[in-house]
Amino acid sequence: MPVIRIxxxxxxAQLHCSPKSTTRVLRQLRNIPGPVIIMTHGFKYQPYNRKTCPHRHILSLQPRMQGDSxxxxxxxxxxGAGFENEGLALAFGWDASGPLWKTRSRALAAGRVLAKVINELHHCHHDRPIHFIGHSxxxxLALEALHHIQPGAIRRIISMTGAAYRSRTLRALLTPAGHQAELINxxxxxxxxxxxxxxxxIQPPTLGDRSIGSGIQAKNAVTLQIDCPATLDHLSNLxxxxxxxxxxxxxxxxxxRPGLLxxxxxxxxxxxxxxxxxxxxxxxxxxQRRWSRLFALPRPQKLLPCAQKA
Incomplete structure (x- = not known):
């Protein structure tokens, strides 16, 4: 199944490089088995920009730029493997270029557009799970969309080092749609x-607010700190x-990082x-506290000969 680019x-909501109706295309794909997974990028990407178009890079089945980056x-x-129950991949692009404060304003507007797409998907694919994964x-976009979508329309949200405040995230999880969604931070x-x-x-919604990079506490949320050895051991056990x-x-x-996707x-x-x-x-x-990794002492790989003798 090809990736649907919006x-x-x-x-x-407009199809990338196509004049077709988004609604019509989504309705034509209603019988494809498997989940719907919506993917969106973070800062600096811009659709149609030759150097920073997400549909040429991370949101493509065959990125024009190769390598780990x-x-x-x-x-x-x-x-893209041809399995029958792959589901529907939806790559969602938005203009994330320019100053950070202006980009965030466009992110909120794009979130309301995303909400329209999710509601349409939920209407066409009512029994299929719809998930979201986004970076930075x-x-x-997902947090804003939760304020405008139907309850149950989205099941799981994966935030990859998300750029968002705790209080805003908690408010989104308290919406009717947020109550029925799960957040993996x-x-x-x-x-x-x-x-x-x-x-x-970016000015915080409340004085002293912190980003969700410091963790978040909610019944329907869990934080995975992926540079924590204990967390990595737990994931390995699973x-x-x-x-x-x-x-x-x-x-x-x-x-x-290998293994995360x-x-x-x-x-x-x-x-x-x-x-x-x-x-x-x-x-x-x-x-672990902020800066604990930046200022940590390097771990010795081998004992010095004198230590080995001792």
Whole structure:
């Protein structure tokens, strides 16, 4: 099944590089078995821009840029192999270029467009699960959409080092649609610098608010800190191995590190087997503090000869 590419343009959903009606195309695909997985990008991407179009990069089955910095999300999430129950991959693009504060405003507007698409999908595919996965500021689209979609329209949301405030996220989870959705909050101390900059540039909804990179507490949410050894051990025990981090600072490690996109594939396609309760069961009771990775002392790989003799 090819990837359906949709962009938010002037408050409306438009097919990428096609004059066809979005609604008509979605209705034509109503009989495809399997889940619907909506994918969206974060800061700096811009549809139709030759260098930064997400449909040429991470949201493509065959990215024009190769290497670890540009893995194919659809491919790693189980699409393009020809299996009968792959489901529907929906790549959602929006203009994330320009200053951060202006980008966030466009993210909220794109979230309302996304809500229209989700409601249409829910109407056409009422019995099929609809999931969302987004990186950085792309998570704002899902949070905004929760205020405008029907209850039960979206099942699981994966936030990959999301750029959003805790209070806004909790308000979205308290909406009728949010009550019936599950949030898996992927965090890493590798992203601390970007969380810090976000909190300095974007005014918080409430005084002292922090980004969801510091974790979030809700009945229908769980935080996975993917640079925490105990968390990685727990995922490995669930047969979901993820490689250990190699960098102190990285904004893209939540989808470039080996094993993570396969983890998200399992979380979105097997929510009954991998419940939030199963994820919580083996997690540490606390999150490591901000900057703990940046200023950590390097771990020695081997003992010095004198230490070995001692």
């Amino acid at each position: 962009n938010a343009v002037n408050g409306q 540009c893995p194919s999300w659809p491919q790693q999430l189980g699409f 500021m792309g998570v704002e 992927i965090t890493s101390r590798e992203n601390d610098l970007f969380d810090f900059l976000y909190e300095r540039i 047969a979901l191995p993820v490689a250990a981090p190699q960098r102190r600072i990285c904004h893209w490690s939540s989808y470039t 396969r983890l998200y594939n399992a979380l979105l396609r097997n929510p009954e087997r991998i419940s939030l309760g199963n994820l919580r069961a083996g997690l540490p009771s606390y999150h």
